[in-house]
Amino acid sequence: MQIAKLTRRLIAGATVAATAALAVPAVADDSRTLRIVSPWEVTGLDPARSGYLFARLQVAETLVTADDGGRPVPGLAESWAVSSDGLVWTFKLRPQAAFHDGTPVSADSVAQSLRRARATTGGMLANAPVAEIAATDGAVTIRTERPFVPLLAFLAHSSAIVLAPAAYDGAGAVTRIVGSGPYRATAIEPPLKIEIERFDGWKGPRPAIARASYLAVSRGETRTAMAESGQADLVYVLPPESVERLRRNARIGVTVMPIPRTRMLKLNAARPFFDDLRVRQAVSMAIDREGIATAILRSPTSAATQMFPPSLAEWHVPGLPPLAHDPARARALLAVAGWSPGPDGVLAKDGRPFRVTLRTFSDRPEQPPMAAAIQAQLRDVGIDMRIAIMNSGEIPAGHRDGTLELALLARNFSLVPDPLGTLLQDYGPQGGDWGAMNWSNAELTRTLEALGSASDPVERARLRAVAGRILHAELPVIPIAWFDYGVAASRRLAGVSIDPLELSYRLGAMRWAE
Amino acid sequence: MGGIGRAVAARALQAILVAVLVGALCFAMAEALPGDQAFRIAAARYGEDMVSGIAADAVRAELGLDRPAWMRLAGWLGDVARLDLGVSLVSGETVFDELVHQLGATIGLSVAALALSAVLGPPLGVLFALRAGKFVDTAGMAAAAALRAIPTFVVGVALMLVLASWLAILPAAGYDRPQSWLLPTATLALGLAAASSRVARDAMVAALRSGHVAFARTKGLGEADVVRRHALRGAAAPVTAYLGVQLVYLVEGVVVVESLFAWPGIGHALVHAVIARDIPMLQGTALTMGLLFVALNAAVDLACMAIDPRARST
Numbered sequence: 001m002q003i004a005k006l007t008r009r010l011i012a013g014a015t016v017a018a019t020a021a022l023a024v025p026a027v028a029d030d031s032r033t034l035r036i037v038s039p040w041e042v043t044g045l046d047p048a049r050s051g052y053l054f055a056r057l058q059v060a061e062t063l064v065t066a067d068d069g070g071r072p073v074p075g076l077a078e079s080w081a082v083s084s085d086g087l088v089w090t091f092k093l094r095p096q097a098a099f100h101d102g103t104p105v106s107a108d109s110v111a112q113s114l115r116r117a118r119a120t121t122g123g124m125l126a127n128a129p130v131a132e133i134a135a136t137d138g139a140v141t142i143r144t145e146r147p148f149v150p151l152l153a154f155l156a157h158s159s160a161i162v163l164a165p166a167a168y169d170g171a172g173a174v175t176r177i178v179g180s181g182p183y184r185a186t187a188i189e190p191p192l193k194i195e196i197e198r199f200d201g202w203k204g205p206r207p208a209i210a211r212a213s214y215l216a217v218s219r220g221e222t223r224t225a226m227a228e229s230g231q232a233d234l235v236y237v238l239p240p241e242s243v244e245r246l247r248r249n250a251r252i253g254v255t256v257m258p259i260p261r262t263r264m265l266k267l268n269a270a271r272p273f274f275d276d277l278r279v280r281q282a283v284s285m286a287i288d289r290e291g292i293a294t295a296i297l298r299s300p301t302s303a304a305t306q307m308f309p310p311s312l313a314e315w316h317v318p319g320l321p322p323l324a325h326d327p328a329r330a331r332a333l334l335a336v337a338g339w340s341p342g343p344d345g346v347l348a349k350d351g352r353p354f355r356v357t358l359r360t361f362s363d364r365p366e367q368p369p370m371a372a373a374i375q376a377q378l379r380d381v382g383i384d385m386r387i388a389i390m391n392s393g394e395i396p397a398g399h400r401d402g403t404l405e406l407a408l409l410a411r412n413f414s415l416v417p418d419p420l421g422t423l424l425q426d427y428g429p430q431g432g433d434w435g436a437m438n439w440s441n442a443e444l445t446r447t448l449e450a451l452g453s454a455s456d457p458v459e460r461a462r463l464r465a466v467a468g469r470i471l472h473a474e475l476p477v478i479p480i481a482w483f484d485y486g487v488a489a490s491r492r493l494a495g496v497s498i499d500p501l502e503l504s505y506r507l508g509a510m511r512w513a514e
Numbered sequence: 515m516g517g518i519g520r521a522v523a524a525r526a527l528q529a530i531l532v533a534v535l536v537g538a539l540c541f542a543m544a545e546a547l548p549g550d551q552a553f554r555i556a557a558a559r560y561g562e563d564m565v566s567g568i569a570a571d572a573v574r575a576e577l578g579l580d581r582p583a584w585m586r587l588a589g590w591l592g593d594v595a596r597l598d599l600g601v602s603l604v605s606g607e608t609v610f611d612e613l614v615h616q617l618g619a620t621i622g623l624s625v626a627a628l629a630l631s632a633v634l635g636p637p638l639g640v641l642f643a644l645r646a647g648k649f650v651d652t653a654g655m656a657a658a659a660a661l662r663a664i665p666t667f668v669v670g671v672a673l674m675l676v677l678a679s680w681l682a683i684l685p686a687a688g689y690d691r692p693q694s695w696l697l698p699t700a701t702l703a704l705g706l707a708a709a710s711s712r713v714a715r716d717a718m719v720a721a722l723r724s725g726h727v728a729f730a731r732t733k734g735l736g737e738a739d740v741v742r743r744h745a746l747r748g749a750a751a752p753v754t755a756y757l758g759v760q761l762v763y764l765v766e767g768v769v770v771v772e773s774l775f776a777w778p779g780i781g782h783a784l785v786h787a788v789i790a791r792d793i794p795m796l797q798g799t800a801l802t803m804g805l806l807f808v809a810l811n812a813a814v815d816l817a818c819m820a821i822d823p824r825a826r827s828t
Contacts, residue, residue: 040561041786044605049559121572122560159564173606189615190605191786192778193690215688217776221671225686228679363562391789392562393553393570400567401550412563425566433566 032512034212036505037223038236041191041216045174048122052158056505057196057214060161060179063091064152066417068500069313072152076105076162076180086147086453091140096203099164100184107135113162116172124157124416127425147453153418156503182207182508192216208511220365227252227488234505238486240298240366246488253489258311259500260413261483262304263370268405269476270438273356278337280475284323285330286381287374293481296369304479306472311500315419317468323479330381347382355384360408361392371408396433409434410483414501420451423467427476436476444470518819525812532804537594540797541587551791552579558604558790577603590797600794609798612783617802619689620779624764626699631706636753639714646719654711661708666767670701670774687776698775702767706760713756714749721748751822758814765803
């Protein structure tokens with residue numbers, strides 16, 4: 001029975017190999033490194049590209065940052081003041097602040113870093129009317145061309161993080177990250193990994209977490225598995241379909257928090273289709289927001305009733321009639337606007353069928369299924385919509401060359417912590433890459449401009465409500481759903497809090513639960 | 515020139531052809547994609563929130579995207595001849611530096627997967643051959659067919675769910691500890707082993723039925739010696755040759771597996787380069803994968819010659 005012996009040996013060999021390979025037990029807690037996972041990759045050291053990661057990891061600081069409500073709070077600057085004409089801002093730096101190479105943070109180095117940030121492509125400061133950034137008497141002064149109240153919000157943007165002179169090469173490109181935050185980077189391995197540890201030269205409260213690592217994991221399934229297996233302590237951007245499952249896991253705390261981002265339809269208001277307000281209203285009424293929010297986003301309350309979510313308390317307008325689902329009225333409005341059903345059920349006007357293409361992108365995995373739902377709902381009122389899944393850049397590209405008809409996107413209103421920054425970019429007289437297209441409204445333009453210079457809180461509140469009402473009535477874009485930010489935190493961690501503006505992971509305030 | 519020298523020379527020529535063809539094809543395909551490259555690159559660099567007409571214009575000016583396509587392709591070919599692969603349009607790092615980092619990760623993963631599949635597949639195949647037609651053989655065939663038919667992505671997610679999410683004995687992704695290797699390696703190896711076990715089984719069955727094995731039996735050798743001394747070597751040649759075919763599966767698998775398990779290799783970089791239309795990076799990654807493919811095939815050729823003396827003289 002030698003064959004049988006050989007067979008047994010082969011089986012044994014293969015089994016041993018397989019189990020040896022597969023069953024090495026993982027160490028559940030190999031060290032006290034806090035592991036963070038999110039989908040966003042490290043695309044380079046340039047602050048305009050990956051500065052948000054170094055800001056969130058508290059490696060680098062901005063002059064000013066923001067609290068949960070978007071109000072400016074001190075960052076690297078301890079205090080600030082603006083001249084009576086509203087043109088010159090003076091920032092007093094935190095004394096004893098030091099860069100990670102040991103050099104003190106001087107007004108000169110801050111001014112130099114900000115001037116570089118302003119000159120960088122893709123940066124945010126370039127969009128502010130800044131005339132001059134200088135170091136004067138140990139303070140940083142910024143002069144604007146006109147009174148510009150949202151300047152503080154622009155300075156809080158991650159592309160304006162302050163780096164040490166040693167971070168730049170002769171041409172002004174960032175070659176390493178030398179920040180001033182409570183953590184310093186010990187390893188940066190684009191595109192996936194960053195490792196940080198506590199910076200001993202930090203003069204503020206000493207963080208309890210000594211070490212952390214950041215891993216970019218683009219697949220939502222993988223991020224979920226990492227949270228479930230305990231491999232990651234903090235997992236950002238949970239796929240909606242896995243939130244319920246993670247909630248049942250006793251080792252994980254799940255936070256789902258509304259953030260100031262709104263999924264919306266961008267419309268080309270010059271086309272024969274959407275130049276008519278009644279058509280825009282009809283499209284809005286054809287969309288079953290609750291259905292989409294429930295079935296695809298798994299969050300019924302995220303169905304948008306207006307552009308700004310209630311969490312954006314300053315901009316949310318409480319009294320507005322909610323955007324509602326009413327396909328019968330949508331059909332009626334389209335009929336009044338001159339669109340009548342053709343033989344194939346598709347609406348037509350002057351022999352032209354109502355056939356449009358919607359562009360969207362898959363970096364946000366919920367967008368293609370949302371597009372499919374919208375396609376079916378518009379079909380129901382006689383609009384034939386095709387879907388093109390592209391790169392996100394194709395939306396501003398189509399805005400620029402005029403070929404865009406419809407787009408589904410998720411616009412961030414906390415691009416700078418004050419939504420006004422986004423609105424000025426998106427709804428000015430020329431429209432905006434991620435906002436209105438071939439639509440403008442003189443009153444809205446005036447209102448937004450006034451908000452840029454008004455400083456009286458009562459007047460500002462009134463102006464915000466005016467802007468909100470115009471956007472709601474005119475529908476230059478059609479809000480679909482607000483945005484929930486799902487985060488899974490291991491119960492091993494205590495003191496976890498989530499920044500709705502995504503400016504910081506707030507590691508400095510966390511500690512290991514015993 | 516001996517058989518080995520000829521084989522190496524043929525592969526070297528093939529490598530050059532692959533380099534030129536892959537580079538030109540990548541370029542042509544990226545050019546043929548609809549849409550504006552400057553916007554795509556700006557989106558990849560600065561993120562969806564910050565991509566705008568202004569950012570795209572700056573990218574276009576910086577990268578000289580206005581130059582005619584033939585000029586950019588000719589420039590790339592000239593650079594490649596000087597072994598300069600250019601600079602990633604997204605990260606601004608040289609493609610060469612990025613590839614050096616990624617290549618190690620990809621080769622490591624590929625070698626581990628091939629090794630694991632070599633341990634799993636052929637021994638199982640021999641076992642099935644010795645039990646040809648019996649239950650084990652049929653079950654093995656069903657399992658192999660199933661594993662091969664299911665996309666690598668699904669196999670990976672299933673392994674992740676069971677071993678990382680439910681049993682929590684393995685890390686789900688990443689590359690920071692030794693155990694991180696196991697899931698991506700096993701995902702790739704299972705598919706490879708599924709095929710190689712079948713090839714080994716058929717080769718072994720054929721070898722067992724062959725004349726020289728029959729002769730060994732008549733000569734009075736015990737069955738175990740027959741298998742070990744005569745049948746196994748005869749079966750090894752086709753199994754090794756089949757490895758070459760499997761490399762296609764491996765290259766394809768690496769692209770999927772690296773993205774799924776956050777593995778910092780060339781497959782992962784290739785996917786991102788395609789999305790971002792980072793042409794130098796796309797050319798560099800595709801080129802490296804192409805050359806890797808040629809090199810591995812050359813290694814398979816040499817291994818076949820070592821196993822089968824007949825191949826050396828032809």
